[in-house]
Every structure is written in C-alpha cells, then in structure tokens.
Amino acid sequence: MTGFFVLAIYVGIFIASFFIVTKVIHHATVKDFTSLKTVTFGDESAVRPNRAAGIISILTLFLIWGMFTGSSLLPGFLHAPAPFLGTAEFTYTVEANGERDDATVTVVVYPREVETDAPEVAPGDGFAKNDSAAIAQWRTGLIRVDGNDDIKKSDGAEVVAINGQPITRGGTVQIDSGSVTLSDKGTPNFAPSRGWQMEPLYLPPPEQVWTRTVQVIDEGFRNFTLWQHLGYSLFRVVAGFFFGALVGIPLGYAMGLSNWFRGWFDPIVEFMRPVPPLALIPLVIIWFGIGETGKIILLFLAALWIMAIAARSGVSGVNISKVHAAYSLGASKWQIMRYVIVPNSLPEIFTGARVAMGVCWGTVVAAELVAAEQGAGMMIMVASRFQNTDIVILGIILIGVIGFGIDMLMRWAERFLVPWKGKA
Amino acid sequence: MSGLSLQDISMRFDLPNGSSVQALENVSLDLKPGELMSVLGPSGCGKTTLLNIVAGFLAQTSGKLVLNEHEISGPDAERGMVFQKGALFEWMSVRENVGFGPSMKGMPKGEKAKIVDHLLDVVGLQDFKEKAIYELSGGMQQRVALARCLANEPDVILMDEPLGALDALTREKMQSLVLKLWKETGKTIILITHSVEEALLLGERLIVMAPRPGRIHKEYRLPFAELGVGADLREVKKHPDFGPKRDEILAMIWDMEEEIMGRTEESA
Numbered sequence: 013m014t015g016f017f018v019l020a021i022y023v024g025i026f027i028a029s030f031f032i033v034t035k036v037i038h039h040a041t042v043k044d045f046t047s048l049k050t051v052t053f054g055d056e057s058a059v060r061p062n063r064a065a066g067i068i069s070i071l072t073l074f075l076i077w078g079m080f081t082g083s084s085l086l087p088g089f090l091h092a093p094a095p096f097l098g099t100a101e102f103t104y105t106v107e108a109n110g111e112r113d114d115a116t117v118t119v120v121v122y123p124r125e126v127e128t129d130a131p132e133v134a135p136g137d138g139f140a141k142n143d144s145a146a147i148a149q150w151r152t153g154l155i156r157v158d159g160n161d162d163i164k165k166s167d168g169a170e171v172v173a174i175n176g177q178p179i180t181r182g183g184t185v186q187i188d189s190g191s192v193t194l195s196d197k198g199t200p201n202f203a204p205s206r207g208w209q210m211e212p213l214y215l216p217p218p219e220q221v222w223t224r225t226v227q228v229i230d231e232g233f234r235n236f237t238l239w240q241h242l243g244y245s246l247f248r249v250v251a252g253f254f255f256g257a258l259v260g261i262p263l264g265y266a267m268g269l270s271n272w273f274r275g276w277f278d279p280i281v282e283f284m285r286p287v288p289p290l291a292l293i294p295l296v297i298i299w300f301g302i303g304e305t306g307k308i309i310l311l312f313l314a315a316l317w318i319m320a321i322a323a324r325s326g327v328s329g330v331n332i333s334k335v336h337a338a339y340s341l342g343a344s345k346w347q348i349m350r351y352v353i354v355p356n357s358l359p360e361i362f363t364g365a366r367v368a369m370g371v372c373w374g375t376v377v378a379a380e381l382v383a384a385e386q387g388a389g390m391m392i393m394v395a396s397r398f399q400n401t402d403i404v405i406l407g408i409i410l411i412g413v414i415g416f417g418i419d420m421l422m423r424w425a426e427r428f429l430v431p432w433k434g435k436a
Numbered sequence: 437m438s439g440l441s442l443q444d445i446s447m448r449f450d451l452p453n454g455s456s457v458q459a460l461e462n463v464s465l466d467l468k469p470g471e472l473m474s475v476l477g478p479s480g481c482g483k484t485t486l487l488n489i490v491a492g493f494l495a496q497t498s499g500k501l502v503l504n505e506h507e508i509s510g511p512d513a514e515r516g517m518v519f520q521k522g523a524l525f526e527w528m529s530v531r532e533n534v535g536f537g538p539s540m541k542g543m544p545k546g547e548k549a550k551i552v553d554h555l556l557d558v559v560g561l562q563d564f565k566e567k568a569i570y571e572l573s574g575g576m577q578q579r580v581a582l583a584r585c586l587a588n589e590p591d592v593i594l595m596d597e598p599l600g601a602l603d604a605l606t607r608e609k610m611q612s613l614v615l616k617l618w619k620e621t622g623k624t625i626i627l628i629t630h631s632v633e634e635a636l637l638l639g640e641r642l643i644v645m646a647p648r649p650g651r652i653h654k655e656y657r658l659p660f661a662e663l664g665v666g667a668d669l670r671e672v673k674k675h676p677d678f679g680p681k682r683d684e685i686l687a688m689i690w691d692m693e694e695e696i697m698g699r700t701e702e703s704a
Contacts (some may be wrong), residue, residue, distance in 0.1 A: 127460060258614050329494060331522045331523070333519040333520075333521075333522050333523035334522070334524075334525065336491065336493055336511070336519070336523070337519060337523040337524075337584075338514065338515060338517055338540075339492075339493075339511035340491055340492075340512070340515055340517040340590075340594075341513060341516070341536050341537040341538045341584070341585075341588050342513030342537055342540045342541060342588060343536075344513070344540070347540050351525070351536070351540075352525065355525070355527040356525075356527070358527070370438045397494070397582075431525035431568070432475070432527055432568065432570055435570035436525065
C-alpha cells in the first residue's frame with residue numbers, strides 16, 4: 013500500500029518536473045548543432061542527459077527518503093503520516109454474570125529512546141476498573157484489563173465491546189489512535205497506528221545516516237577506522253588486480269601468439285571464465301583461511317581470466333596489414349611485439365581492466381561479507397547483525413562511490429594513455 | 437642479373453574438404469630496376485596472392501623468386517609495401533610512423549630526422565609532422581604510408597590498391613604523387629589496382645591477369661606513365677591511344693567477369 017503511494021509520488025514528481033523544466037524554464041537553450049536537429053527520436057547521438065533531470069532525480073530520492081522516515085531535514089507538512097505518539101484512550105465493556113460495566117484504558121505511546129512508565133489512573137467505579145499501559149512507538153501491547161477488575165477473566169468476565177463497538181475473541185475494532193484486537197484468550201491488544209513511515213530500524217532518516225557517518229569517521233568501527241576498512245578493501249582489489257594483470261596479460265599474449273600456448277590454456281581459460289569468482293570463496297577460505305592471502309588469491313583469480321582474454325583478443329584484433337607493414341619495414345619479432353602488438357592491444361586491455369576492476373570490487377565486498385576482520389563488506393555485514401541499518405546504508409553508499417570512482421579513474425587513464433581508442 | 441624475377445610461380449591452397457584451389461599457375465615475370473608495373477584483373481585472379489608472395493608473406497607452392505640475385509623467402513626491408521588502409525600505427529605520430537623503418541634499423545636520431553623531414557616535404561605533410569594518424573584525412577594517411585615506405589629505402593615497392601579507398605579528386609592528386617615519387621626515386625614498383633584508368637596511367641608495364649587458375653593473360657607496354665610525370669593527368673587521358681586501350685582492357689575484364697558469373701550460376 014505504502015509502496016504504491018511512494019511509486020505514485022515518484023512518478024508524479026517525474027512527470028511534473030518534466031513539464032516544468034522542458035516547457036516553462038527550458039526556453040533559453042543554446043543553438044548548437046545538436047539542438048538544431050529536427051529528428052531526435054531514434055537518433056541516439058542527439059540524446060543528451062538533461063542536467064536538471066539529473067539533479068531533480070537525486071533530490072527526489074532524498075525527498076522520498078526523508079518523507080517516509082520523518083526526516084528532520086524536511087518541514088513537517090511534507091512528512092508521510094507519522095506513527096501515533098502520545099496518549100491514547102479507549103473504553104472497554106466487560107460482561108460478567110449477566111451484568112455489564114465500562115472502564116477506560118489510558119495508553120502512553122512513547123518514543124523508543126525515552127522509556128516511560130504507565131501513568132497512574134484513578135480506578136473509577138463499577139466492577140471494571142480503569143487501566144493504564146505504556147507502549148514503545150512501533151510496538152503493540154497486550155493490556156490485561158482484568159488485572160485490577162473485581163471479576164477476573166477466570167471468573168467468567170469477558171470483554172464484549174471497545175468504545176461501544178461490539179467485539180469477540182479474534183476480532184478487531186478501529187479507534188482513533190490505532191486498533192484494538194481481542195486475543196484468542198480474550199485480552200485486548202492495542203496496536204497504535206503505524207502511519208506510513210518506515211521504522212528507523214529498517215530505514216533510518218538521512219540525517220541519522222549522516223550523524224552515524226561522522227561518528228564512524230571519528231570513532232571507527234570494530235577496532236578499525238573507516239579509512240582502514242575502505243583501505244583494506246581497496247588494497248585487496250589493487251593487489252589482486254595487479255597480480256591478475258601481471259600473469260594474465262603475458263598469458264593472453266602467449267595465447268594470441270603461439271599455437272601451443274593457445275591449445276594448452278584455451279580449455280582452462282574457457283572453463284574458468286564463466287565460473288563466478290563468488291563460487292570460489294568457500295574453496296579459497298578452506299585453503300587459505302580468511303586472511304589477506306585468501307582474499308588476494310580470490311581477486312587474482314577474478315582478474316586473471318578477464319585480463320588473459322582481453323590480452324588475447326587484443327592480439328587477435330591487430331589488423332594483419334599493420335603486422336605485415338612492420339615486417340616489410342624490417343622489424344624483428346621482438347620489435348613487432350614491442351611496437352605493434354603491445355600498443356595495438358592496449359585499448360582492449362584497458363577495456364578488460366575496467367571490467368576486471370569492477371568484478372574485483374564486487375568480489376572483495378562479497379568475500380568480506382562472508383568472512384573478514386576488516387573491510388567495507390565486513391562492516392556492513394557486522395552492522396546488519398547488530399541491526400545498525402544506518403551503517404549498512406552508509407557502507408552501501410561508500411561502496412557505490414568507490415566503485416564509481418575506480419571506473420572514472422580507469423576511464424581517465426584510458427583517455428590519457430590510449431587516445432587513439434575507437435579512432436582507427 | 438639484377439631486378440626482380442618471378443619464375444614459374446604457382447600457388448595451390450588445399451581446402452579442408454579435400455579439394456584444392458589453384459590461385460596462381462606458372463606466373464613468370466621479369467622486372468628491371470626502376471620499372472613501374474600495374475596489375476589488373478577481375479576479383480579472384482590472384483593479384484593480391486601474387487603480391488603477398490613477392491612481399492614474402494606467403495610461400496609459393498612451386499617456382500622461384502629472385503631479387504638482385506638472391507632468392508626471396510620471407511618479408512624483408514628490401515621490399516616495402518603500401519596497403520590500402522589500416523596499416524599505419526595509430527599510437528605513433530606522423531613523424532614516428534615515417535621514421536619507423538629507420539628506427540628499427542637503429543639509425544641515429546639526427547640522420548633519421550633528416551630523412552623524415554625530407555620525405556614529409558616530398559609528400560607535402562611538413563605541417564602535420566606531430567599530428568596523430570587519426571587526425572588526418574584518408575588522402576593524407578596514404579601520403580604518410582608512401583613516405584613511411586620510402587624512408588626505408590626499399591629496392592621494390594609493392595602497392596596493394598593504395599588509392600582504392602580515396603575519393604576521385606584525392607585519388608587523381610595521389611596518382612600524380614606516385615608518378616613523381618617513381619621518377620625521383622627510381623624504385624621498382626608493382627601496383628595492384630581495380631581501376632583500369634589508374635592502371636593505364638601508372639603502368640609503364642601493365643599486366644592483365646585471368647582467374648581460375650590465376651595467370652597472366654596479357655601484357656602491355658604503355659607510354660602514359662612517362663608522359664604523366666610532372667604533367668596534368670587529365671591531359672594524358674586525352675592522348676589518342678588512351679581511350680581505345682582503356683576500352684580494350686575493360687572489354688577483356690568484362691568478358692572474364694561474365695565467364696566467372698556464368699560458371700558460378702552453372703554450379704549453383
């Protein structure tokens with residue numbers, strides 16, 4: 013139900029901002045070549061990401077996050093209906109020995125951080141006495157109304173109505189502040205209204221994640237600082253990738269240049285390539301334990317096949333005219349390797365390196381989820397065991413940012429080192 | 437005897453299904469140093485195979501290849517090759533591409549720079565010395581390819597449709613350049629082309645090859661290359677012999693093409 017509501021808000025903002033930005037604000041566009049194209053539908057090159065859409069998109073995510081977590085960053089009127097907080101009252105009617113009597117229940121629903129006792133209430137008259145209870149927000153509570161009554165449940169007393177509405181065992185009555193269900197044993201169970209917000213245990217508001225971030229930066233997490241956790245993960249990726257490339261690239265070249273190497277390693281590479289590195293985690297743990305060696309060997313294996321295949325296709329991708337030309341210009345085999353095959357395969361190797369870095373980053377997080385003493389994956393795994401959802405979210409965001417950063421770095425290096433890529 | 441000599445060159449490929457293709461049969465040719473020969477023929481007549489054998493990229497199944505009194509086996513700097521496209525090194529600048537041959541020989545930098553500068557002047561690319569290959573137009577790239585080949589001082593230059601990928605105007609300019617380079621350097625040149633006009637203009641000698649098996653069908657000796665040196669090629673085309681020769685060769689190739697088509701239709 014809430015899900016549909018969130019989707020409706022999201023789609024609403026998407027459509028509304030589209031009309032506002034494109035029809036109202038976006039009149040002053042630059043008249044460059046692309047903007048003068050009349051055929052844009054179907055011309056992918058004419059599709060450029062709308063900056064405003066990008067900004068609104070991200071703001072919308074935070075807006076919805078804030079709305080449904082009751083974030084203090086948003087003004088109150090933007091919040092989705094909050095769960096009930098405060099004092100609720102309802103009356104119940106007891107029937108015993110053919111007589112009926114009413115009494116009032118006062119329930120204090122308190123925020124989880126502020127433990128509160130049930131209020132004192134006057135017992136009132138009749139054989140049913142007034143009751144009180146205290147329930148933490150997001151929780152429900154059984155209210156043993158007969159505890160102080162003159163005639164107990166065991167004596168044949170039975171709750172027959174809540175706020176005047178008749179109720180039987182198993183039935184539910186809606187009241188202003190929530191609902192009262194009569195349990196199978198005849199005890200009322202009060203569930204304060206939950207509103208439409210997410211419980212912080214499942215999704216903390218943005219500011220809580222931020223405070224927790226600051227706290228983790230200051231105090232660290234599980235004996236290591238945040239930077240150490242991230243540093244360990246990055247170190248494993250870089251080391252694993254480095255060794256993978258160190259072995260994989262020469263192996264790929266050998267496979268691209270020699271029949272024997274090709275025949276020998278083809279079955280191994282072709283078999284290992286489709287094996288997800290995650291499937292190797294258990295074996296690696298059995299063999300090498302959960303320390304650095306095992307992790308680096310796992311990442312080495314993740315990068316190795318990708319780099320070998322990239323180098324192999326880099327060699328096979330060389331235009332044979334280039335090799336022929338180099339031979340007839342007097343180059344030796346070694347010179348062909350150094351001046352033609354290696355530079356010609358660099359674009360392919362870079363593509364492979366980008367893929368390998370992405371796979372390694374994913375694999376290291378997964379390996380740390382399984383077992384590790386430190387690292388980004390270990391951080392979110394341990395945090396989830398202790399229900400620190402804010403740290404889990406913080407970890408996911410950081411893992412995403414770092415993965416994105418690695419890819420940007422690789423792309424930048426690619427532009428810088430192989431400017432001829434895609435231009436041959 | 438100096439020069440290039442092809443003696444009874446045959447080339448047969450065995451196919452996996454047990455049959456075989458006779459790509460070349462008993463091709464014999466003698467080229468004197470400084471001769472410019474163009475090769476024409478319908479597709480599948482073995483022109484490129486012949487060129488690859490002379491370059492040393494393929495080994496003939498029988499026959500002998502002799503250049504300057506030694507037998508040819510494998511590629512060598514004495515036989516330079518100019519390809520249609522895609523043979524330049526994108527990771528090097530124009531200057532580095534042209535200087536590739538001398539670099540491989542380990543020539544001192546100063547000497548190499550002199551050669552490169554001179555050749556870039558000859559092909560008119562002095563201003564593009566430091567540009568990357570992918571920044572040049574197709575015509576300019578072929579100028580680089582010619583200069584790169586010449587920088588290595590080969591005895592024979594093999595050209596595999598070097599102007600095939602260029603537009604008509606650029607092609608005409610490049611044809612003049614090839615004639616100029618031929619006359620200035622005195623190299624032996626074998627040029628494969630699909631264009632009859634180009635073969636007439638750039639062939640002191642012209643051979644027409646026939647397919648299945650690939651063989652020399654007819655050979656001409658032509659005056660147009662000599663006439664075209666330093667002259668306007670459009671004027672050369674107005675020579676009274678030019679039109680009739682062109683029509684004759686065109687008709688010859690047409691007949692061969694039709695014969696091939698007929699044969700494939702029969703077998704189909």
